[in-house]
Amino acid sequence: MQSKATITAIGIHVPEEVIGNDYFETIVDTSDEWIVQRTGIRERRFAGKQEFTSDLAITAVTNMIQQYDIKVDDVDMILVATSTPDHVFPSVASRIQSHFEIKHTGAIDLHATCAGFVYGLNMANALVTAGMNRKVLVIGAETLSKTTDFSDRTTCILFGDGAGAALVEYTEENPGFLASYIGATKGEGGIHLYRTHLSDQLDGQPVKDHGQIVQNGREVYRWAVTTVPTGMHSLMDQTELSLDDVDWFIPHSANARMIETICEKSGFPLEKTLMSMERYGNTSAATIPLALAGGIREGKVQSGDTLLLYGFGGGLVHAGLLLKWLPTKTPR
Structure with a gap:
């Protein structure tokens, strides 16, 4: 549809x-x-x-x-x-x-x-x-x-x-959503990134029950740098576009070294990638809008640009979105 x-x-x-x-x-x-x-x-x-x-x-x-x-x-x-x-x-x-x-x-x-x-x-x-x-x-x-x-x-x-x-x-005249790709390709990897709430175990394994974030960074890194490039190409396969047609890649800003590896494996140029972690750190669900807004503020992202957004994290879950940036007004 x-x-x-x-x-x-x-x-x-x-x-x-x-x-x-x-x-x-x-x-x-x-x-x-x-x-x-x-x-x-x-x-x-x-x-x-x-x-x-x-x-x-x-x-x-x-x-x-x-x-x-x-x-x-x-x-x-x-x-x-x-x-x-x-x-x-x-x-x-x-x-x-x-x-x-x-x-x-x-x-x-x-x-x-x-x-x-x-x-x-x-x-x-x-x-x-x-x-x-x-x-x-x-x-x-x-x-x-x-x-x-x-x-x-x-x-x-x-x-x-x-x-x-x-x-x-x-809108019927100018739809901006071009393609989406959603998955949980390693649900069994939940033990590598969690924060407890009611249960003190996960898949039969004991967890640290202190209500704070626990992360096995090495395992999450390995999963992300494999999953995201594959997801990026699967996203593009739904359209007649290629990664060459994408103006800006906006991934979850977890770690700059991770994003560099994702770009290398996917074949997408790092210089066309927007990140927000340098000034704001890893803000989880907020990293992508912070990076997009920064790109708009700096005059990089223009109306009509094709954007590839990709989030990934605890679960382990991931989601990609290809869209046209078509705001109805120019920000003040």
């Missing part, structure tokens, strides 16, 4: 507090040089003690409203991708509905970790194209600093907080 949806606007927000790599030199055995060399991260943002995922998400939506001079009071579905909701329930999506006083809308939180924003966009496209909704608000937002194990030198250096919001609307 041909898409009847397009992304018309985007907004972002990050907390004020900047945390440089030198901070971690005071709490674990590491250095700025080591962090930059291994991850490409130079700084990240941490939310305040009383600042939560819904706060970042609300400000990102507000930024979108101001940048594109639009309204959201007629949104009829809110999808929030997050692994760090303020509460188990009420959902972050319902907090968005309440804040903006949106009278008639659905409100759902999605849990697809670092692939969440792309999952959300794909779901929004499906809902609009099927005729169930006409205007869907998709948000990727995280406060990972609140779930980070700061005694683990291999993971505490990675994560930051941030949010991005996109508006997906009905």
Whole structure:
């Protein structure tokens, strides 16, 4: 079925507090040089003690409203991708509905970790194209600093907080969604990246039951650099386009070295790849909108450009999306 949806606007927000790599030199055995060399991260943002995922998400939506001079009071579905909701329930999506006083809308939180924003966009496209909704608000937002194990030198250096919001609307004239590819090619790999909630075991194996992120970075790296290039080509196979026709590749900004390997294996030029980890760290569901907004702000991404978005993370799940960037207005 041909898409009847397009992304018309985007907004972002990050907390004020900047945390440089030198901070971690005071709490674990590491250095700025080591962090930059291994991850490409130079700084990240941490939310305040009383600042939560819904706060970042609300400000990102507000930024979108101001940048594109639009309204959201007629949104009829809110999808929030997050692994760090303020509460188990009420959902972050319902907090968005309440804040903006949106009278008639659905409100759902999605849990697809670092692939969440792309999952959300794909779901929004499906809902609009099927005729169930006409205007869907998709948000990727995280406060990972609140779930980070700061005694683990291999993971505490990675994560930051941030949010991005996109508006997906009905259109027949200029659909922006070209192809999608979604999978969970290594569900049994869940033990390599998890955060406990109710259970103290996973597939019969005991897990660290402290409510903080646990990651086997080496195994996740191996999975990602194999899975993502394959997914990129599978995505392009659905169209008459090739990777040469893609203007910008926007992957989940987990680690700069990982993205370099993905580009090398897929044959996509690194210089046409947008990332957000250098300034913001790994913000999970928010890395892709942060990178896209940065590309727009810097004048790289132009209306009509073909974008390839690819998210991947805990589960282990992944999701790709090929789209045309066709905003209805130029951001202020």
